[in-house]
Amino acid sequence: MSRPQDLHRPSFSFGNPFRMISPKGSYLSPKLLELLNTFEDTLAKRLSKLKPKDRKEVLGLSWMRLAMESLCETHTDIKTLISNLDLPVCDWDEKWIDVYFDNSVKLLDICNAFSSELAKLNQGHLYLQCVLHKLDSSEPKQFSGARSSLDGWRQQINSKNRRLENCFAILEKLTQTLDLPKVKNSAKGKVLMRAMYGVKAVTVFICSIFAAAFSGSAKKLIDLQVSDTYLWAEAFADVQTFVNREIRSKLSSGIATAVKELEAVDASVKKLYPIIHDGANPTGVEGLRSCVSDFGKKANELSQGLDLVAKEVDGFFQIVLTGRDALLCNLRVNSKVSNSMKVKKNVEGQAVR
Template identity: 30%
Template structure:
């Protein structure tokens, strides 16, 4: 489905630019759409419904959970793919000139989004490495081949200490006096892109039966939802979430504003409670790691082996809690990475097709 969407977007861009240059050469500049095209209205309705559904899902699944972020990224991909529906070749009515800004802006923004994808992939890889350390600790606790509880607990404690250090390093990156992390730079870049968004106006807004309005909607959605993923992968981000200001006349505008507000409320609440990570599953794993490390360290310091029944029960409960939280975190990381890779692929393919069409049309 995603591949079909990507291909459709390329066909759309091709139709847009081929007609753009043929109209420019022919001098036909009077046939500008006087009202919104029905397909644009359908695009806006779909985007509104997806954003409203995402808000409901956040109430049910928890905002910035793995499940919720997977749904958010699926909206980014679907929105890019649906842009193509606005460009039925027989109904295009573009009146563009060679000095139009939208092509350059599209290329510039897509280049920045490619950088965002690369940083997101690195952020996901960091969490996957953290997951490996957690699994190593659990493996040591489960390993019956290790003779002696003390050795088993010692190895597990050391692995959990590495987990704590990994989270501490991520947290330290956001403290004053340290260089900005890639995720923080990425967040700043998305914020700047959001601040520079300009709503298409007048005749420009109706070019290609509203094509630039659709591009604008896809851009807003991508900046906002990718920004949430960046925030979720960071630890204790200093800056507040990106707050995009959009014109109120779009069907999807109220849904976006409402979703932004709800996510902000939830993240502010989490920060107030002292959550080290806004990605819910990562925060749960970190809390469980802290508790289990403390228990193991206490038993190893006291050298109270074998453990009394009550102590053994406490340890077993914490191990099972960590195993569950780790499984919840782990199952969504690979699909999330696949989605980021797919967005990267779509952006690359669109850029190449766009540049090729421009080059062919101008020769």
């Protein structure tokens, strides 16, 4: 078996499960159909929950946390399905393994990019804390330091993240290789490939949203066309259309970021900055306190939301990493067993001679 390095992924359709999975009429047991239908039905319900009741919730950090949590659950489900299929790694086609390892590397790179962006935003929060400290006394002499911190925050937030820029290229490659290797003479293999197509489609969808939100650009936001023969296709199309349309609408209005809490802090900064400009305070002490209070509340909501999203991104990274490690371990074990069998056969052959 070749060493796993490069990767692409699967595609399939679903109407009549016998016809779509086994077009030549090969038999799919009731157990396999139940496993597949349960997986796809669960995915459909999970996607439906991702559609916000209010469009204003789109790209709020609480929604982004939910989206990443949903992605983690979907990847956990495919692990469970593989276990329930009882399809040993030694029975996996080499193409499947190559695809899996290549895709897993890409997903780890995407996770690292998102983590670096979230870290950058959290570092920016230090500037906001400094502003609050400077303005705590409402003394005009502190205004200069507060303005300097606000300038530092803007520079931090607007700085380019090269890792994030690479996400779009990675996602494009994942999209181009959405179809999985074809499966022959393996009902379990066809069920696995079909389920993995769903996992990959949802992964590309959610990661595309995160990349667009963090970069402030909807130009490379991905719209996937999924065959309506999948049980989850309608829910997928519904949430993708709703969310992508809202992101494009937000970013076309000229705002710097589509992330709701980050946009709220930016709006609060724009109100606060003129008040402390040149040491002037035309709104009076009460006006300043009210503005600072609102600013502090928005900054705190941003920080808490970022921490929650970062936790889910790290969780997704660990799921991908442990899955990759588990497969590598199985490959090593099977390789040793295979070599052991070869040695045994050679010894037996020599004994016969």
